[in-house]
Amino acid sequence: MTRSLMVRPTLATIDAAGHANMVQLVQLRWLAVAGQLATILLTQAYFQIRLPMVAMLGVLSGLVLLNAASLALLRSIGPITNGALFGALLLDVAALTAQLYLSGGATNPFVSLFLLQVVLGSVLLDRWSSWMLVAATSIAFALLTAFYRPITLPPTIDRSLFELHVQGMWVCFALVAVLLVLFVSRINANLRLQDIRLAAVQRQAVEEEHIVRIGMLASGAAHELGTPLSSLAVILGDWRHVDAIAHDPDLVRDVEVMQAEIQRCKAIVTSILMSSGDPRGEEAAATTVRHLFTRIVADWSKARDFKPVRYDDRFGVDVPIASDVVLQQAVFNLLDNAAEVSPGGFDVMLSREDDMLVLTVRDQGPGFAPEQLDNLGKPYNSRKGELGRGLGLYLVGNVARKLGGTLEARNAATGAEVTIRLPLAAIRLGSKVDVR
Structure with a gap:
């Protein structure tokens, strides 16, 4: 069994949350582009309902360009800020508003997709920008009740507009439910990962504080030990010249061992002073x-x-x-x-x-x-x-x-x-x- 202490610097984790949230937006936007394209083609080909195809496909092209810009932002060195996420969501709201304007306005059952934008904002954004997004979607919904291009049903459809509206509401509900489950699950995973990283950083900070205390104690002890060690070295040097010791080989060896041990202690003290940045220490x-x-x-x-x-x-x-x-x-x-x-x-x-x-x-x-x-x-x-x-x-x-x-x-x-x-x-x- 192996255990590894990954001790690489943790500065790169500061922007992890913003980066992960932008990744989620990019992925959801790809799903939105695919879903809108499929809905437009199905409506045009199967139901034979005439839609302004050029304008609606132009909006989808704008979403693709927005995703390309988001990917470029993800590859940049700078952090993914709340302002960047807020701007991206506002552009998503504008694109959805344009598509709804071109396809029946507030009478389009997919108008409930505004709620998905609100949920995304409440999870990803700061409080002030979340409420700004609520205001933006509410204004867009209100405008779509008065300004929109109505949908004209072809004579080949034998169902009423209300029946089609109810069916569209069911499709919209299922779509929003699936997207919310996917999104919230991934956001929860990101939050758990962020909590793990935060706990690691906090634990590292506590350990570093402990190391600092040990270093301060060791540095102080090294300064205090310097003088008595020097005194002992001088005393032992004097002992070697005492006749009673100089003529006794066993005592001479004992004094030499003690001098060697003192020199070792002084070397350890010097190492501590060098590592603590003491001016008496030498450069590497x-x-x-x-x-x-x-x-x-x-x-x-x-x-x-x-x-x-x-x-x-x-x-x-x-x-x-x-x-x-x-x-x-x-x-x-x-x-x-x-x-x-x-x-x-x-x-x-x-x-x-x-x-x-x-x-x-x-x-x-x-x-x-x-x-x-x-x-x-x-x-x-x-x-x-x-x-x-x-x-x-x-x-x-x-x-x-x-x-x-x-x-x-x-x-x-x-x-x-x-x-x-x-x-x-x-x-x-x-x-x-x-x-x-």
Whole structure:
């Protein structure tokens, strides 16, 4: 079972509702064009009722052009605004009014199609524009009661005009009912999708706020730890010159171990200050993909004194990138997690998929619990009950999201497998992306 945390930027979802609503209008307009064309041809050929064919087909041509303009708007970069939807619906009302004027006005049973426009407006538009559409359809209906071209029945029709009107009303009712069911069902699906996207954005905002709090706490702690670590380094340096210690090899080794651990702590503090934008941090250095990840794995293995790391470089042609300390720390978190559950060793594979960098860490541990995979990307998601555990993958996922990448986790045949995919464009040398 695989779980993927899609952590691509969500800015593209802002205009999703307007875009989807315009798509619905385009689809309904195609149905309207087909239905009107079929009705006109049936009336002319079967009932032999003479209609102003040139004018009515001209209105249909206008609807086709309107759909072409709507499709062009959908392909544009700009957002689909309420004004654009309102204008499109007003043009639909104008086209329907023209067709009804040419075919009996308010006596035409299809005059009830105005209600469909009102329903569309109430669902798609803001409140003020919905009421404007109600006013427009009401005025159009009122004008059609006085101004229209009457329909003259041929002598071959033995039914009365009223009987034909009732039959037309039934056809209109069925048509409106079918269109409303189709439209409302699709709109509900769009609204559910929009709710899902909104919930994802809200969850991401909460997680980012949590990350900010962690970063502020870590930055503050780093500043506070700088002075005592420096003091301890000076004291240990002095101890090495004390006769009682200098002549005892065991004590000398202990002092050296303590000095190495202090240097490691100072390096961690420096990394935190760099990632938080502290002026004492250094700018990201120029490097390459292969050099960076080979160094990260080597540095991690040396710092943790963890030898059984099997590193497989399948990246291919090297690419110049910027060495960012936050990305390095994210990889460190992945390796720390693997070493914790797989002390006998684990595999690290660097590869490339098109324009994506792929880093996979496969351990020999017990794997992920089902609830961990279901909650991938959430903080404190750990099978251990200890307070504060389960932040490693959470931090890795946020780094990947900032870079426009993905984090995936699954249980392999033996152990677990975690994969991060990052677009090379986001970490390429000269990129403006900031992962802090």
